[in-house]
Amino acid sequence: MSEVIRIEVVGRDIVNLKNPLKIRFPVNNYKNDSNKSYKYSCQYYDEQGNNTWKTDGCNTTQINDTVVECSCDHMTPFAVLLVDVKNMDVQQWEILSYISYIGCSLSAVFSASSILSFIFNRNARAEVSSSIHVSLSGALFLLNISFMFSEWGATLTVKEVCVFIAVTMHYSLLCSFTWMAIEALHLYLLLARVFNIYIKYYMFKLSLIGWGIPAVLVGSLLSVQQLSRPFYGAIGVTLSNSNATNAVCWITEPLILYGVNLSYFTIIFVFNTIVLITVSRQIFKLKKVDNKHKKIPVKDASTVLGLMCLMGTSWGLVFLCSGYTSYPILYIFCISNTMQGFSIFLWMCQTARSEKQKAAHTKSASTVDTFTIEKQKEPK
CATH class of the missing domain: 1.20.1070.10 (Rhodopsin 7-helix transmembrane proteins)
Incomplete structure (x- = not known):
């Protein structure tokens, strides 16, 4: 949804900035349709990892319909992507x-x-x-x-x-x-x-x-x-x-x-x-x-x-x-x-x-059997 902007200091990796790097991107105005919901997402390209776009250390703020502000704590290639919203209300x-x-x-x-x-x-x-x-x-x-x-x-x-x-x-x-x-x-x-x-x-x-x-x-x-x-x-x-x-x-x-x-x-x-x-x-x-x-x-x-x-x-x-x-x-x-x-x-x-209950039933049955046997042993 935007051009890719690369910010770097040659020969140095700038990470964990106390004061985040803020970039304002002009973006194409996008309106969600009725079937799917999308949102703007500030992401960086991870060249030292698995060469994919990631969101770590970046926050997204939509200023208006045509401007998105990205606030990131490191220096890398940045861009605004349109991603499917799978999160919650x-x-x-x-x-x-x-x-x-x-x-x-x-x-x-x-x-x-x-x-x-x-x-x-x-x-x-x-x-x-x-x-x-x-x-x-x-x-x-x-x-x-x-x-x-x-x-x-x-x-x-x-x-x-x-x-x-x-x-x-x-x-x-x-x-x-x-x-x-x-x-x-x-x-x-x-x-x-x-x-x-x-x-x-x-x-x-x-x-x-x-x-x-x-x-x-x-x-x-x-x-x-x-x-x-x-x-x-x-x-x-x-x-x-x-x-x-x-x-x-x-x-x-x-x-x-x-x-x-x-x-x-x-x-x-x-x-x-x-x-x-x-x-x-x-x-x-x-x-x-x-x-x-x-x-x-x-x-x-x-x-x-x-x-x-x-x-x-x-x-x-x-x-x-x-x-x-x-x-x-x-x-x-x-x-x-x-x-x-x-x-x-x-x-x-x-x-x-x-x-x-089973133990009580077994004990009761055993008592009845013992009583019956004793009765049978009594002389008539």
Whole structure:
């Protein structure tokens, strides 16, 4: 939308200017059509990197219909580009932020409650399934806490704090995905082996997978970051109907964001979906076969919903809002995923209640059998 202007000092790289370099570009007057929304974007050409246009260190201010002011903290080739707006409305951003913070706060509290109840419950510690649930709760707790600090960390002048928050959030996100896959794997083994799982050091091996694989991935990215360019830090989210930019601590490189996260989750999502369909079919098949103890359909549906929560099926909504902003999908995504910790807490409470009822029923049946045997032994 403008000519390219190159500003430089020969033989020197001028970066991190305290007083930004301000350039006013004459641009062609562009009006958004009804189908797509575009905006002007001040960008520089990264000759020392991967030879692409980037926005790092540049702010855009539209003076009027024909003039755009670029404010940048370095000297390179500059130009004004027309880019597709995929960002959020200010009001929608605020509403989604409130939903996310409230949901994450509740999820963190209930995830912590799940962990504490597991620690003080001897019977729960003996169950592998409970250990897996608590490990997933721990990963979600770490994810929720780091997410709530992501905007605050981006406002600090100490960049290392923002990098730490971004790394913690990325690690906990990958851990959450991994433990969701372990939930599905464990459920499949229960179904395939008919509740007869004995693998030496089973929980230890699962923990190595659940916490270790994400650590290797994030550690590899950190080691590459030290050698080349940063992958973690503050990234700006431009609001579509204003010049405001909300910065958050997250992954700054789109290739890493989509190449690692999306591909990693896609594999897990496909595996979990296959397991969920298999288990759901088995549940409803048993309902038809079992004529003596017919289950209420609502209970079957709630069981499937609980399994969907454990396996993180709602995270699959990310595929529906790839490449554009769909507010209904974003609202459902925020509400369902920020409340996952609460849902797991309810699942664990329900499971513990069922186990107590089963134990009480077994004890009662044993007492009746003992009483009957004693009666039979009495002389007539």
